[in-house]
Amino acid sequence: xxxxxxxxxxxxxxxxxxxxxxxxxxxxxxxxxxxxxxxxxxxxxxxxxxxxxxxxxxxxxxxxxxxxxxxxxxxxxxxxxxxxxxxxxxxxxxxxxxxxxxxxxxxxxxxxxxxxxxxxxxxxxxxx
Numbered sequence: 704x705x706x707x708x709x710x711x712x713x714x715x716x717x718x719x720x721x722x723x724x725x726x727x728x729x730x731x732x733x734x735x736x737x738x739x740x741x742x743x744x745x746x747x748x749x750x751x752x753x754x755x756x757x758x759x760x761x762x763x764x765x766x767x768x769x770x771x772x773x774x775x776x777x778x779x780x781x782x783x784x785x786x787x788x789x790x791x792x793x794x795x796x797x798x799x800x801x802x803x804x805x806x807x808x809x810x811x812x813x814x815x816x817x818x819x820x821x822x823x824x825x826x827x828x829x830x831x
Contacts, residue, residue, distance in 0.1 A: 731807040762793040
């Protein structure tokens with residue numbers, strides 16, 4: 704399955720959100736590769752997960768693997784175990800493309816090495 708197929712299986716409202724997110728991510732992270740990873744669309748830079756989204760009961764969650772370091776109030780930290788932060792959308796009109804573009808630029812600049820976290824027994828190291 705690819706991202707288009709993933710989006711196509713969603714309700715029309717959720718698909719609209721995901722289509723905007725995928726388009727903006729592809730536009731602003733042109734060097735990133737996209738694949739379905741753990742059943743959700745994820746974009747990678749040099750095999751390191753950067754950003755992805757998933758369908759939750761509460762809406763569509765857009766997650767940045769290194770988002771805690773972005774210093775953005777709208778992005779809520781995850782469990783604290785890693786450096787992830789996310790925002791949840793329930794409608795397409797909630798997406799502020801200007802904010803999303805800024806977050807994607809930060810996602811490219813601020814990265815933790817998730818690719819090797821298992822090899823390092825859960826210890827994260829900053830890449831950029």
